[in-house]
Amino acid sequence: WEKGKRKQAELPSRGFGNLWMSYITSISNVIRTKAAIQVAAKRYYGQLFTFPLFGEWVVLTTTKEHVKDQLNAPESILSMEAATEELLQTHHTVGPLFCSETYHIPAIKTALNLNLANKLPDILDEMLLAFNEELNLSEDRWSSLRPTTIFPAIITRVSNRVFVGPKLCRNSKYRKLLNGFSDDIITGGAIIRMVVPGLLRPAVGWLFQLVFGHHRRMTHLLAADITERQRNRETGNAHLNPNDMLTWLMDQPWEGRTEHAPESLAMRMLNVNFVALHTTSRAYIHALYHLVAQPEYVLILRSELETYLDPKNPLAWSKEALARCVNLDSFIKESLRLNVHSAMWMPRLTLTPFEFSDGTIVQPNNFIATAITAVHEDETIYDHATKFDGLRFSKTEGSVGVDLDVGMDATNPLWMQRLTGTSSSYLTFGGGRHICPGRFFASLQIKCLLAFLILRYDMRLADGMRLSDSWLGPVSTPAKRAQVLFRKRGAAVGR
Template sequence: MEEPTYILACVSAALVSAVWLLKTWRHNRQLNPIPAVGASGIWGYYTGGLRYMLHAPEMVQEGCTLYPGKAFRVPRLFRWDFIVSGKTLIDEVASAPESILSALEGNKDSLKVDITIGPEILNHAYHIDVLRTTLTRNLAKCFPDIRDEISCAFDDVLALDGAEWKSVPALSTIMSVVARSTNRLFVGLPICRNDDYLKLMVRYTIDVVIMAQVINLMPAPLQPILGPFISPRSRGIRKGTTHLGPLIEHRIAQEKAFGRDWPGKPNDFISWLLDSAQGSERTVPDIVVRILTTNMAAIHTTSSVFTHVLFDLTSHPEYMPALREEAERVVQELGWTKTALGRMYRLDSFLRESQRMHDNGPVTMTRKVMDPAGFTFSDGTVVPAGSFINATSRVEHFSPANYEDPDDFDGFRFSKLREEREQNEGQAVFNKHMVTTSVEHLSFGHRTHVCPGRFLAAMQLKAMLAHIVINYDVRSATDGVRPPDDVFGIVAVPNRKAKIGFRKRL
């Protein structure tokens, strides 16, 4: 680029950024009726934004303590985020229609989806409907394959020899098992065992999240200009096409030659996507993008949840005998089936309690206000159009109003409630399964945009936990000590360096 042109570009970018900052400052002045945490004045706003990057859980807790059951705002580097707590306001966020409070636009902003992944994901999100309907309906039929892959993956990844203990990195080990079992359902054999393919699926999510955070550090006017240069989109599609292109093209050709229900058609996620895709969506790049995106949602979330479960199991080994007894008894009676998993009430309770205590961060259910008039809560609080609203999760999960002794891990908290219900005839239907959502349990969201893949996730998690308690002994690196979470901003993940000891069950 010639020097005059370069100077002109820099001056133009500076002017655009200055205008945008002035607009942001004026917008901030309109928000004074809603209390702020960690900011006072324009200097405090930016220092507060830096503090939120490092201490988000503490700032959210501070806001909930100062303004219980109300809305408050916290500073980000280039905007305010609004946070609500309490059953009433959280339920109002969860119940609002997409046209008023948009989850798609909220996720689009946090992950910069149009830049890092691609606009087609938002323009027609039919893959979400496939997850919610077709995939969920087929879980029982597909469970034998998923169960087989879980068993084979643990054998391959752990590679245990004899009855000796082996220490392995917990998160990466579980991620390998989850990636294989998920893709056994998504793309089938042999691709689900291809190391290069699995590395792509795991790495793509990390790249999207990291690059989205980098792009979010840029002033808004510069994001669509500079963002594409660091986006993982092109590389992800290119590498994904290498693995999946021939398979997708074969499926399309078979359908053209023999009709939609062609002989030997696999019952997997690719087939379900092609059944729902229309027109230009029935192309290799579009299907590859949706496979990449769905793996993003499935692999890392499920891996994080199960790693937390392992840390809870090894730091509370007293639960192992009862979990093992239940799993063995039910499998002996019903075999390795989805129905059997549904009868493992203690496992379900243990998983739900682990989720309650160890979520993905202090807030959830990010929504963008789409109504030009803003969003008005029942207490009269008005959040302006274009703003982002989040609901507290950790505060609700640890509220004494919602749970008895909320700071204590009680692995059978919910199965005991089930037993009490069964002893009291006429009591309401039990509604505290792992997949059940409520304003007190937001691990899978709630109401309008509840996680569409939660039934698959729950089935995988139960099958993995049952497999481990039946086949292995496990222990923590230090007896009774749970590794601390890794926290950055509003994201909390299991300790990435912590190890777990495995040995074949004696």
């Protein structure tokens, strides 16, 4: 209340009435966060406003200028690291190095992105094996599967083929560790933040790490590979090391260090998986739910895919051919426009007073975030903004058949229309200082997996209608219990 009163003096606020109303609104906002943000964004259109949630008064941005200020501010003033640390309490749940060492970012920006075409055959190979082993479907009957169980497991496996290679990505202990990791630390962090007093947090964190031991288990699982690769480096045989994320991390200098301890590499690998798996899995499942809810898109996309990709030989698919599938690209982009991971996106914590370009000052120790649903569902930006239009981004004149992969230039309007293009009105992958460096990998992987699904399987919703996403506070997840029926197509593709 007191904090809100101070904020109210500076900015309009959602739900700031008398003392009791302030608390009641704060609680109701937890139950229907997205709807409450939409109401506030409409009322304070074009302005910054504050929003009470979980005892915080978060400053929300929606306009191009405010979002730009937020995303380009120096880390020492508006910190993503401090916000993540505070929201997830990773200091306690995994360890202080989880957020503070960041040499995985240059490894993704350079090595991973430069190696995408080289790694595509591995992605496709693992995809084929994973679909065969995890789905195991037949041609003569429909099988009901729960996408929220099946596809995160496949995405963990395919992503880790590129991160650590074929042996570990199929290792059941390794996959089990990663499948639970994000949920464990998100839930553990939220509990510690909300109910554990500051003084007790180190003890609770110690207990948490003792029970779950994510870092310890990852160090143990990677130990043999790290030792072998270090030996290769020492004996002048570095060229024998596999071309994967673990090697790229080992090669990445950090604060004058050129050698990393196994514990440090294990922590980076946990971090890479944390940022990669949850996001990619959710994006994939949302797109799949749209596909089965509106089956007319299956035919449109299948026809495009059959034009550019050989259905019988997925191992021969190329990055260039996938880039030509602009309807597929648009379909995924549209799904990500409407299905955000959180209605409060790209949180930052003010470390010093922060001044927006319109002169508004936010005092230290406050959260600033983007009300992404208000931006992505703004009728002045998108026609029929709340309606799913799978071809919205491929309708642009001249986009069909154009090799969009060459247009990596933000001034090229076609680039903005493609999945990995970002702008102040399309913020799924962020923007500015911390723009997602993994979006090219995520996009490539989602396209391969979706193309394969469309070409190889018939699918329909078991319950006949798309189940709504579930929301907990600002965070959204694809309907957990939804079942989808799959059947292998007669003229099946691949092995």
